[in-house]
Amino acid sequence: MTVQEMIERKKEYGYSNKMISELSGVPLGTVQKIFSGETDSPRYQTVQALSKIFPKRTSYSQRFTEEDINMFAEKPTYMQNSSASRLPINRGVAKTLDDYMALPEGARIEMIDGTFYDMGGPSNVHQRIAVIISSLFENYIDSNKGKCLTFTSPSDVQLDCDDKTVVQPDVYVVCDRDKINKDRTVGAPDLIIEILSPNNWHMDMIRKKNKYEKAGVKEYWIINPVEKEIYVYNFKKSSDFITYTFNDEIPVSIWNGKCKVDFKKIYNKISFLYEE
Numbered sequence: 001m002t003v004q005e006m007i008e009r010k011k012e013y014g015y016s017n018k019m020i021s022e023l024s025g026v027p028l029g030t031v032q033k034i035f036s037g038e039t040d041s042p043r044y045q046t047v048q049a050l051s052k053i054f055p056k057r058t059s060y061s062q063r064f065t066e067e068d069i070n071m072f073a074e075k076p077t078y079m080q081n082s083s084a085s086r087l088p089i090n091r092g093v094a095k096t097l098d099d100y101m102a103l104p105e106g107a108r109i110e111m112i113d114g115t116f117y118d119m120g121g122p123s124n125v126h127q128r129i130a131v132i133i134s135s136l137f138e139n140y141i142d143s144n145k146g147k148c149l150t151f152t153s154p155s156d157v158q159l160d161c162d163d164k165t166v167v168q169p170d171v172y173v174v175c176d177r178d179k180i181n182k183d184r185t186v187g188a189p190d191l192i193i194e195i196l197s198p199n200n201w202h203m204d205m206i207r208k209k210n211k212y213e214k215a216g217v218k219e220y221w222i223i224n225p226v227e228k229e230i231y232v233y234n235f236k237k238s239s240d241f242i243t244y245t246f247n248d249e250i251p252v253s254i255w256n257g258k259c260k261v262d263f264k265k266i267y268n269k270i271s272f273l274y275e276e
Contacts, residue, residue, distance in 0.1 A: 001047070001050075001051040001054065003034060003040070003042065003047065006034075006035075006047075006050055006051065006054060007035055009054045010035060010054075015053075016227070016229070016243060017031045017032050017035060018227065019227060020035075020050065020053060022227075023053040024049045024050050024052065024053045025049060026046055026049050026050060030042070030046065031050075034046070034050070094114035094115075094164075095111055095114050095115065095116055095164075096114070096163045096164065097111075097158070097163035097164075097166065098163070099111075099116075100116075100166050108120065108121065108154065108168075110166065110167045110168055111164070111165060111166045111167075112164075112165050112167065112207065112208070112211060113164050113165060114164045114165075117203065119153075119168065119200075120197065120200065122153075122170075122195070122197070123197065123225075124273055125225045125270055125273050125274070126170070126195045126197065126225065128269070128270045128273065129195055129223060129225065129266060129270065130152055130153070130170045130171050130193075130195060131152070132266050132269060132270075133171050133193060133261060133266070134150050134151075134152050134171050136259075136261060137150040137171070137173060137252075137259070138150050140255070140259040144258075146175075147175060147177060148173050148174065148175040148190070148254075149173070149174050149175075149177070149180065150171065150172075150173050151169075151171070151172050151173075151174070151185070151189075152170065152171050152172075153168040153169060153170050153171075154168045155168060155172075155184070155185070156168060156183065156184035156185070157169060157172065157184065157185045157189060158184050158185065158186045158187070159187075159188060159211060159212075159215045160211075160215055161186055161187050165211065166184070167208065167211075169189070169192045169193065169194055170193055170194050170195045171192075171193040172185075172189040172191060172192045172193065173189060173190050173191040173254065174189045174190060175190045175254070176190075187215075187216075188212070188215040188216040188217045189217060190217070190218050190219065190254045191217070191218065191219040191220075191221070191252065191253075191254050192212055192217050192219075192220050192221070193220075193221040193222075193223065194208065194220075194221070194222050194223070195222075195223045195225065196222060196223065196224045196225065196226070198226065201224075204222055205222060205231075209222070209233070212235075213233070213235050213239065217235060218234070218235055218236055218253070218254055219232070219233065219234055219235065219236075219252070219253045219254050220232075220233040220235065221233075221250075222241075228245055228246040228267070229243055229244065229245055229246075230243070230244040230245070230246075230248075230250060230263065231243055231244075232244060232250060234253045236253075244263065245263070246263045246264065246266070246267040247263070247264050247267075248263055248264070249261065249262045249263070249264070250263065
């Protein structure tokens with residue numbers, strides 16, 4: 001992979017220089033020089049180390065074989081806990097809302113453009129962050145007598161108002177109650193928050209990000225618990241994201257910044273979960 005290809009892939013996947021340095025083992029200063037263009041001829045060993053961290057473009061669209069599907073059917077817990085999480089599980093056979101509704105109750109599956117994806121099980125860090133943020137939003141809405149509603153996974157969102165895509169964002173806010181029925185939300189939420197897991201980053205940062213933007217989601221947060229970073233998109237203004245940390249207070253754009261999420265307080269509540 002060339003330096004230019006890595007620069008393009010870095011932007012595509014939303015990698016920060018810090019993330020690249022930690023994943024590749026290349027010093028942060030060297031990474032910054034290479035991706036800023038200051039170093040145009042890095043050492044071969046450095047290029048090789050950097051190239052290895054960028055997934056192949058087919059890594060998140062790989063189809064399982066018939067043997068894989070049979071194995072998963074025999075060992076249902078494998079799909080819930082393995083690194084196969086978030087990979088397609090229907091070999092490209094187009095599915096519809098009827099197929100989705102026929103899934104066993106409690107199945108952690110999303111459907112994007114007619115393809116089923118296993119979501120896997122969330123960690124305790126993941127769950128606590130989602131619960132705390134949803135509570136903050138609920139309190140803000142109640143105290144301001146707002147009409148918005150906050151939901152958490154596994155609530156269904158029929159994102160494109162068709163029968164091909166149903167997602168379950170970790171936390172989302174809907175302010176148009178006409179989009180909400182007793183079974184699901186039909187249409188784009190105003191704000192969506194996804195919390196990364198090591199084996200699902202590509203879904204939240206690429207595939208779902210693009211789907212959310214095209215569907216009309218106004219604001220999208222991606223929380224990276226490992227890096228202790230939050231990537232915030234305000235699609236009404238830009239396709240680029242702003243990076244915050246777990247030391248920052250983040251304004252919620254859909255409420256004109258009047259509601260803020262203090263991640264330092266959140267981290268103080270969950271920091272014990274990071275202890276070895």
